[in-house]
Every structure is written in C-alpha cells, then in structure tokens.
Amino acid sequence: MSRRAPKASIDPDARKSWLRRALPLVKAHRGLLITSLVLSFLGLIVQVQIPNLVRIGIDKAIVEHSGRLATYVWAIVGLALGQGLINYLARLYLLRTAYELEYDLRNIVYAHLVRMPFGFYDRVQSGELMSRSGSDIRAVQMYLSFGPSILVQCLIAVVAFVLMLSINVPLAIVAMVTMPIIGVLGVSMRKAIFPVSWLIQARLARLATVVDENIQGVRIVKAFAAEGRQLRSLAESADRIRWAYQQDARIRSRWNPVLDNLPRLGLALVLIVGGILVIDGHTTIGTIVAFNSYVLMLQPPFRLLGMMIMMGQRASASARRIYEILDTPSDVVDDPQAVAPRLRGDLAFADVSFAYPNGTVALDHLNLTLRAGETVAVVGGTGSGKSTLGRLAARFYDVSGGAVTIDGIDVRKIELSSLRSQVGIVPDEPFLFSLSIHDNIAYGRPDAARAEVIDAAEAAGAAEFIEELPEGYDSVVGERGYTLSGGQRQRIAIARALLMNPPILVLDDATSAIDVTVEQRIHGSLKSRMRGRTTLIVAHRLSTISLADRVILMAAGRVIADGTHESLLASEPRYGEVLASAEAPPDPDPGAAAGELSGAERVVRR
C-alpha cells in the first residue's frame, strides 16, 4: 500500500492557541470538510420541511378535504428518502475528513517520535507515549472534524425557528422556550462531568501502564512469585477506575432525567397554548402536530452544545500534550555540513565527558584510542561507564565535553544514517521483533540474500539451533523473541550486526547469556569476523576478554589502566579484583549444559 505524506503540519509557533496551530491541518482537508458541512446543512433544510408538509397535509387533506392525502404522503416519503441519501453522503465525507486528519496527526507525531533522541526516551514512559499517540490524537481529531458538524446541526434551530415564526409567532416562541434551558443544563452537566471523565482517562492510562508492565515483566513477576502483589496493584487501579465511573454515573443520573423530560414540558406547552389558539381559531391542528415535531427535532442539537464544549476542553488538553512532543527539539540531528564517508575504523575518545539527561555523570575526561582493526575489551565495575562508550560512538547521545572521532572526523560531523550503519552495537538484552528469524537477522539489510543471512548466523554460532527449529530461518519468534533463550537471542543479535559488516562493532556484554562452552565454540568464527574490524567488547568473563588484543580497565568514567590481559593481571591489582567479582561464583548450572539461560532464569540468578 502506498503511504502518503501528511498534507500539512502543525504550526510551530508555540505562542498561538492550540486551534490556530492545528488550522493548517484542517485547511489541508477543507475540500472534504466543507463538502460534508454543506451536505449536512442541506440535509437539515430537507429535514425541517417534513413537519411543515405534515402540517399542510393534515390541514388541507384531512381537515379541509381540499387535497389528496396520498400526494402529501408521497412527498413526505420522497423528502425522507432524499434526506437519508444526503445524510449518508454527509456522514461519509465527515468520517473521511476525520480519518484523514487522524492519519496526518499520527504520521506527524510518529515522524517526530522517531527523530527524538535517546535522552527523550530515557525521560518519557512508554505507556504515556502510547496514550499520547492513541487517545490524544483521537480527541483532537474528533473536535476538529465533528466540532464544525455539530455547529452546523445547531443551525437547524435557527432554520426551524424561522420556519415556525413564519407559521405562527406566539406558538413558535412557546416551542422554543425550553431550548435555552436544555442548552444551559446540557453545558452545566458537561462541566460537572468533565473533571470526572478526565480523571477516568487518567486512571485508564494508569491501568494500561500497570497491565503493560505486568505483561512485559511477566517473567520477573513469576520469577519472584509476585503475582499476588501485582494482582493487588491491578485491583487497586481497577478500584480507582470503578470509583471514578461511579461518580460519572451519579452526575449523569442526576442530570439526565431533567434533560430528558424538558422536551416533554415543551410538548405540553405547545399542546396547551396551541390548543387554545386552535379553539379560538387562530391556528390549525396541523400546526400543533408540526410544532410537536420541531420541539423533538430541536432538542438534540441543544444537548450537543454541551458535548461540544466538553470535546473542546478535552481536545485542548490532548493537543497540549501532543504539542509537547512536537515542540521538543531533537538535539541529536544531522549537521548541515555532515559527511558520509566510508569509515576505516580509527575510533578515538578525546577528553570526553558525558552526563545523561538526568545529570548522572558517566564519563569524566576520558581518553581512549582504538586503531582500525583492533579488538579492545573494556572491563570495569558496574556503572563505570563501559556501555556509555558504545552509545557515544554511535551518537545515541552527544558528548558534554571533548569529542568522539572516527578516522579523525567528529561523529557530530558524520551523517547519522551513515554513522549508525557503520557502527554496529549489540546490546546484552537485544530486542527481537515478532518476525521470522531471517527478517530479524536481515533487519538492517532487508534485501540480504538467504545465503548471507545463513553466513552471518553461522559466524554468530546461531545457525545450529536455527536449523533445528521446525521452520528454520522462517520460524517466527514470539513477541520480543521470548520464544528463544537469552543466549539464542544474543546470537541472533550478533548475526544481525555482523550482516551489516560495520567497520566498528560494539559487543556490549553481548555474549553474557551465552553458555561458556557455546561461546568457546563460536570464538573461532567471531575472531575471524572481528579481524580487520575495530571491535569494542564490554566484557565480564575471562572467556570473552580472551577475544581481545588489548584490555582497558575503567572506573568512575575514566580509563585507569590499559594493556594486555597478562600485563594488567601482573601490574594492576584492581583489574584482578574486578575480574574476581565478575567471575564468581562459578555456577554448577544444570541448564547450562542444555544451552543458555532464559531471561527469567538469569534474573533469578543475579
């Protein structure tokens, strides 16, 4: 299916009101919107003619016997059919406008989200983002598309009132008496309901977060036998929602009977005043019947006024939240003079300092150079800044001080897409998509041939277990790849990075879940694949460190020692300490013989 780009964007001027900022989007679809509004106005004009025709039919054909009843009946049927057709078209165009607007809004928000830097995702909760890109977009869309249509429907009141005035002035005024009251009460009810419905939305979002965490974290919940606790937190959230819904029901049941019965009061008033007028010979029976219809016909638009005000309040709050995303600039963007060279792989950190957006200092005036083709293991205590090195090399974040360079070029001067295709990162908890294994490995190069995918899988030591799966490379892995063990997922992630053949490869604890014996087996192929490639390995295990030519030891965001494994072992007591704490205790693991540890098992062991 072809994808069309959004037809317009949101006005970037944050000083303007939310509606004015959204105007370019509405204008881009004005053809559809105006067609739907004109059609619904036409429909209303036809609709108000029907009671009038009933009036003439009763008065002429039934009371005065001066016309054929069938003529009026057919005319009414014809008008009703015409109105049905017009309403059908009006609704069709209105819904098309609504979904076109929603499509554009979704694409605008999503295009912005994918451009957001990592720091943004560190701050914002995924549940919150889901809600912004779901219900908030819908609330804005509803108001932009249905708002004008409700206004047009309210015009029916004006048209019908004019028509009633032309028939009988006093009775027209009587018929309209209850309408302003319905309007005012409708608005008051919505005002009373709005805070509660807002609370319901917020609590539903909270519940969604709890459910989301329960599902995402089900392995940890089960591993810690915390089902009871999780259920209690779920019940708490559900309870809060129940309370809010009860408040909503209380307000509605207080207001609705009044709002429902006011039109009946209108009918009674029309009957009594109209009845007197008929008895006195000032009007006809047909007029009373027609005015009855008008009283009933006019009531919904007046009630809609209240709804429109509420929709407006909700849309304004939703728009504010959406604009918050759109107004957050992406600080990691391409420099206008950025280049896209084929990199050799000389990677250098020159006096690099870096703090995460929350202020945590991760690197402190760090200096490190990796020559092209060199394999370096980074060792250090937890939180010493090892993983941060790879994230800065791929420019997931920008340094706070100093510079990261590749082949002497500052990474901020290299086009992001070029940089990221040439710096491959394999994290310790890789993310797999619920696609086939082939597609997961070929994620960075969707056009890769099956032979290349198999070759990468072989180098990563994944080919063997993949071939044993019932559908081999076409097996679809469960959501996030959870049908595979942790080590199997890691090997697929390594294959995914190797297939890209990047000149710089960062293995961030990427073999931590792979059983040592399996790791030993794939060492040969990994080593040959690392040859000629600059490889940075964040390592805890001796077996992994042995893949490297050189080892650096990190502490508190700095390099504190640099040398071969043997020289560090001999000269640097802190190196021995870090290794000892990482290696201990050797675990006589019955599962290890069969393969790797699953995610939950590893969590339990940690």
Ligand SMILES: Nc1ncnc2c1ncn2[C@@H]1O[C@H](COP(=O)(O)OP(=O)(O)OP(=O)(O)O)[C@@H](O)[C@H]1O
């Ligand atoms: N996204 C983040 N937001 C804020 N602080 C972070 C983030 N990621 C890491 N940190 C902090 O930055 C510091 C360095 O983290 P880093 O992940 O580089 O350490 P590490 O040496 O790889 O640790 P480990 O071996 O435990 O993975 C730590 O204090 C950590 O808490």
